[in-house]
Amino acid sequence: MEHSIITECLCKSFGEKQVLNSISLKVKKGEIFGLLGPSGAGKTTFLNILTGQIQADSGKGLIFGQNIREFTAQMYTRIGMLLDNCGLYARLSGYQNLKIMSIIYGLSDDEIIEVLKEVELLADKDKAVFRMSKGMQQRLAFAKAILNKPEILFLDEPTTGLDPVTTGYIHNMIKKLAEKGTTIILTTHNMDEAAKLCDNVGMLYEGKIVEYGNPQELCYRYRVENLFRVISNDDEEIYIENNESGRKKAAEMLVHNEIKSIHTVETTLQTIFVKLTGKELENESSSY
Amino acid sequence: MNRHHIKAVMYKQFCDTLKNKLLLLLIFMYPVLAYIFYFLLKDTQEAVNIVIPIFITMHIIMAPIVCMSSIISEEKEKNTIKVLLFSGIRSYEYLLGVAGVLMGILIVSVIPYLFILKFDTEQTLLFFYFIILGFVCSMLLGSVIGIMSKNQMSVGTISSPLSMFIGLLPMASIFNDSVDKASKILYSKRIYDVVYSFMGEMKTDIGIDTGVCVANMAVLILVFCFVYTKSGKMSQ
Numbered sequence: 001m002e003h004s005i006i007t008e009c010l011c012k013s014f015g016e017k018q019v020l021n022s023i024s025l026k027v028k029k030g031e032i033f034g035l036l037g038p039s040g041a042g043k044t045t046f047l048n049i050l051t052g053q054i055q056a057d058s059g060k061g062l063i064f065g066q067n068i069r070e071f072t073a074q075m076y077t078r079i080g081m082l083l084d085n086c087g088l089y090a091r092l093s094g095y096q097n098l099k100i101m102s103i104i105y106g107l108s109d110d111e112i113i114e115v116l117k118e119v120e121l122l123a124d125k126d127k128a129v130f131r132m133s134k135g136m137q138q139r140l141a142f143a144k145a146i147l148n149k150p151e152i153l154f155l156d157e158p159t160t161g162l163d164p165v166t167t168g169y170i171h172n173m174i175k176k177l178a179e180k181g182t183t184i185i186l187t188t189h190n191m192d193e194a195a196k197l198c199d200n201v202g203m204l205y206e207g208k209i210v211e212y213g214n215p216q217e218l219c220y221r222y223r224v225e226n227l228f229r230v231i232s233n234d235d236e237e238i239y240i241e242n243n244e245s246g247r248k249k250a251a252e253m254l255v256h257n258e259i260k261s262i263h264t265v266e267t268t269l270q271t272i273f274v275k276l277t278g279k280e281l282e283n284e285s286s287s288y
Numbered sequence: 289m290n291r292h293h294i295k296a297v298m299y300k301q302f303c304d305t306l307k308n309k310l311l312l313l314l315i316f317m318y319p320v321l322a323y324i325f326y327f328l329l330k331d332t333q334e335a336v337n338i339v340i341p342i343f344i345t346m347h348i349i350m351a352p353i354v355c356m357s358s359i360i361s362e363e364k365e366k367n368t369i370k371v372l373l374f375s376g377i378r379s380y381e382y383l384l385g386v387a388g389v390l391m392g393i394l395i396v397s398v399i400p401y402l403f404i405l406k407f408d409t410e411q412t413l414l415f416f417y418f419i420i421l422g423f424v425c426s427m428l429l430g431s432v433i434g435i436m437s438k439n440q441m442s443v444g445t446i447s448s449p450l451s452m453f454i455g456l457l458p459m460a461s462i463f464n465d466s467v468d469k470a471s472k473i474l475y476s477k478r479i480y481d482v483v484y485s486f487m488g489e490m491k492t493d494i495g496i497d498t499g500v501c502v503a504n505m506a507v508l509i510l511v512f513c514f515v516y517t518k519s520g521k522m523s524q
Contacts, residue, residue: 053374073290073376087371089300091307096300103296104375128307 004029004152004183005050010059012045019045021207022059027200029151032174032184034194036269037204038279043187044084046204047156050185051081063152077105080150082158086141088129094140095125098147105148112147118173119143135166142170146177153177155186159193171197191269195219201269205277219267222275229263239265293377297385300372301359305393311355315393318347319400326404336404341483342459344401348419349455349476352394352426353433354447359386360434361443379516387427394423411486414494421501422479426451428508432515475504 005027012020019042027033035043048054050061052071061068066075088097098112116122119139129137138158145153155174159167174197178184188194194201195215203211211218226242230250240246253259273279305311322343329335363369372382398419407415430447437443458480461468471477478497485492 051374053370076374076376081371081374087366087368089304089368090366092300092303096303100296100300100372101375103292103299104377106292 002028004031004064005033005185006060006062007050008060010046010049010056010061012042012049012054012056018207020049020056023204023207023209024059025202025209025212027183027185029183030178030181031199032178032186032197034198034201035185035187035204036189036191036194036201036273037187038189041204042207043204044156047083047154047185047187051079051083051154052076077148078151080145080148080153081156082141082145082154083156086137086144088137088141088144090130091128093126093128094121094132094136094143097129097140098144101144101147107147115143115147118146120169135162138162138166138170142173146173146182150182152183152185155184157188158186159188159190167193191273195269203269203273203276205273205279210276211272215269218269218272222272223267224265224271227265229265231260231263232258233260235260289381290376290378293381294385294388297372297377297382298389301386301389305389311358314354315351315397318343318351319397322347322401322404337484337487338462340401340404341480341487342456344398344483345422345458345476345480346455347398348422348479349426350451351397352390352423353430353451353454355390355394356387356427356430357433357437357443357447358440359390360431361437361440364434364437365439383431387431390427391420391423395419405483405486407486415483415486418479418482418497418501421498421505422475425475425501425505425508428505428512429454432508432512435512435515435519473500473504475501 003026005025007026008024010020010023011018023042023046025033035046037043045054049056050063050068052068052075055069063075064078066072089100092100094116095112098115099109101107102109102112113122113125116125119142121136121139121143124132124136127136129140132140142158145155158174159170162170171193174184174186178199186197198215200213201215201218202209213221228240228242228246228250230238230240230253232238232253240250250259250262322340325339325343326336329339360369363372369382373379395416398416402412402415405411405415429450433443433447433450437446454474454476457467457471457474458477461471461477468477478492478500481490481492482494482497484490
């Protein structure tokens with residue numbers, strides 16, 4: 001089977017609010033797919049539908065060729081989830097939390113130790129979860145999600161609120177898993193993360209996919225040519241076109257020593273999102 | 289029924305209960321209080337014969353109700369139950385696993401009473417028989433409260449007064465004949481009467497006491513099934 005996940009016209013409303021509006025996409029086996037969008041766009045709802053936690057109002061979804069409306073216990077053994085809540089037992093140690101899952105899946109203690117080594121928590125395996133830092137808890141939750149060596153891994157904003165070191169660590173683990181053939185679906189509102197990690201991205205805005213494709217191809221498609229960004233001595237951003245009048249303006253500013261720096265304008269997923277929706281993401285700085 | 293699922297839940301509950309100081313305090317404070325009152329009142333055997341059965345009854349009623357409801361509501365609030373259910377564990381497997389561990393710990397917690405009560409073998413066996421019936425009824429009631437509640441704070445506002453009402457009714461029945469007659473339909477009153485009768489103060493019909501306890505259990509099972517069906521998946 002070529003595609004691990006297929007959705008067709010998935011719709012979901014909560015009361016009068018339409019959260020998902022006809023979402024159709026296909027994710028190939030071994031692909032890292034990123035679903036991007038601001039808070040409230042419908043990313044978590046989409047993941048919840050794919051993992052069988054809630055039912056879509058209409059449309060179809062297939063995972064491993066099976067209908068997501070008919071999730072069986074056997075299907076859950078083939079997927080891993082790192083959702084908005086870790087689901088960790090705070091009073092139990094990291095080892096004990098993983099032991100619970102290993103009993104469910106019929107795994108050995110050696111496999112628990114192996115996963116703890118992968119997430120570099122072996123030394124802290126007997127530490128209670130409530131005593132762990134947020135980064136350690138997230139790594140433990142990640143370990144829990146990959147313990148059963150899932151074929152598909154669902155990650156809901158896996159690096160939100162984490163420090164850069166832990167974020168980089170999680171990114172490396174995601175890449176390693178994809179190299180081993182695990183299909184990964186992750187949601188994020190961090191465009192840089194999506195550009196770094198994902199083979200394909202879908203931009204979700206107000207329940208609709210507004211753009212879909214490979215991040216590098218999207219950036220090339222939406223590239224802005226012949227434009228420079230000038231930072232003045234007053235730290236003001238000025239965009240100047242690379243034509244005769246623009247160059248004259250830049251030259252005047254240079255003569256009067258008004259320019260601090262000159263930059264080219266690179267298109268990013270953030271700028272594409274702003275162009276398509278007119279909205280910026282929270283805590284993201286615009287480069288256009 | 290998947291034995292791995294029940295084993296996983298039992299492992300989780302056993303480890304978590306041993307680290308949950310509040311729950312352990314709730315379970316073991318009754319025998320501790322019973323011992324304190326026993327040593328305070330031991331010169332007055334009549335007082336001992338009234339007070340100790342009251343503590344035992346309160347233990348059988350209040351501890352399981354509050355523990356079971358607290359465990360379920362905490363898991364719902366922290367979404368840990370959701371993770372278990374979406375790992376393939378069914379709701380009844382979860383409840384059986386939790387109840388199994390809680391039952392074991394509760395049975396251990398009543399053993400200290402035997403050193404005060406000094407029952408013979410037959411009385412001891414009947415004592416445990418009624419204890420287990422009482423625990424099952426109370427855990428069913430606690431499960432109902434846990435399933436209905438949205439979070440831990442709301443569970444406390446229901447489980448504590450309800451368990452106190454049912455648990456202290458036998459004590460109230462000592463002082464009022466009408467309360468005594470009305471409370472005979474409840475398992476708490478029947479268990480109190482059985483323990484009180486073993487201490488030589490009155491006679492009771494074990495058959496009728498068993499019948500009332502089983503009838504209470506049947507009603508609670510129906511209530512549980514209704515609430516469970518109405519509320520949908522336990523993760524909600």
